[in-house]
Amino acid sequence: MSWDERQRRMLEAMGLRVWERPVVAPAAPAPAPVVSAAPVQAPAARSAAPVPAPVPVPVPVAAPVDVPVSVRVPVPVDRSARAEEIARMDWAALRESVADCRACGLCEGRKNTVFGVGNQAAEWMIIGEAPGEQEDLQGEPFVGEAGKLLDNMLRAIGLSRADGSPEQQVFIANTLKCRPPRNRNPEPGELAQCEPYLRRQIELVRPRIILAMGRFAVQFLLNSSEAIGRLRGRVHEVNGVPVIVTYHPAYLLRNPPDKALAWDDLCLALETHDAAGTKS
Ligand code: SF4
Numbered sequence: 001m002s003w004d005e006r007q008r009r010m011l012e013a014m015g016l017r018v019w020e021r022p023v024v025a026p027a028a029p030a031p032a033p034v035v036s037a038a039p040v041q042a043p044a045a046r047s048a049a050p051v052p053a054p055v056p057v058p059v060p061v062a063a064p065v066d067v068p069v070s071v072r073v074p075v076p077v078d079r080s081a082r083a084e085e086i087a088r089m090d091w092a093a094l095r096e097s098v099a100d101c102r103a104c105g106l107c108e109g110r111k112n113t114v115f116g117v118g119n120q121a122a123e124w125m126i127i128g129e130a131p132g133e134q135e136d137l138q139g140e141p142f143v144g145e146a147g148k149l150l151d152n153m154l155r156a157i158g159l160s161r162a163d164g165s166p167e168q169q170v171f172i173a174n175t176l177k178c179r180p181p182r183n184r185n186p187e188p189g190e191l192a193q194c195e196p197y198l199r200r201q202i203e204l205v206r207p208r209i210i211l212a213m214g215r216f217a218v219q220f221l222l223n224s225s226e227a228i229g230r231l232r233g234r235v236h237e238v239n240g241v242p243v244i245v246t247y248h249p250a251y252l253l254r255n256p257p258d259k260a261l262a263w264d265d266l267c268l269a270l271e272t273h274d275a276a277g278t279k280s
Contacts, residue, residue, distance in 0.1 A: 078184035116173035214248030
């Protein structure tokens with residue numbers, strides 16, 4: 001198979017190997033026989049003077065890290081009243097509400113809330129799962145190696161998280177804004193409490209297309225318990241916005257062969273975006 005230059009750049013950006021038919025080189029002449037040399041006698045070791053035993057060097061012990069005791073505790077809230085309040089918020093109010101949120105137990109262990117990044121009028125919205133350790137420390141979604149892979153995937157289809165017009169710069173958000181301890185799976189009650197924030201973010205961004213990455217993002221958005229493998233490959237819809245399902249970059253790092261499937265999903269997303277018309 002031969003690739004044009006654009007396809008080659010996309011595949012390389014995603015870390016997919018570009019396969020080319022190998023060129024068959026003419027047979028090289030047979031190497032000349034090697035005459036094995038006679039074994040060389042090693043000189044006898046001189047008797048060494050006794051070596052003094054090494055003096056043990058004390059290894060410095062790291063001082064214990066002073067972990068601050070959290071003073072945040074969840075506050076019981078009326079879920080429907082809170083959801084109605086969030087549904088009326090503008091960007092500034094929403095950001096402030098997330099930063100101060102104590103609606104579920106995840107507030108206790110977080111270092112930072114992870115609100116989301118990107119263009120608030122983006123045509124593309126990327127939705128991930130829950131913050132991991134680095135996201136919690138940096139307050140930004142999709143950082144570390146998985147974040148680099150996501151950036152490469154976006155770059156391969158002409159998108160960026162960092163800058164650009166609403167056609168080029170995406171908005172990235174997570175289903176949960178606080179990190180579950182030890183990266184455990186989100187609990188249904190936590191997802192339910194955090195849901196109004198993501199719903200409001202989608203309403204404010206009004207994307208032309210949503211790319212849902214990872215099991216919890218997909219199941220949350222589509223209200224489905226089916227596996228990603230059964231949901232990907234077709235166009236879903238949430239509140240009139242087309243949704244394409246694909247694997248989380250962290251999963252792709254552990255399962256590189258499935259990058260080819262993720263590439264198919266990106267191609268489907270591009271086609272769907274282009275067919276969706278302009279933002280009203
Ligand atoms: S995970 Fe969501 S609902 Fe829970 S405390 Fe954080 S922002 Fe609030």
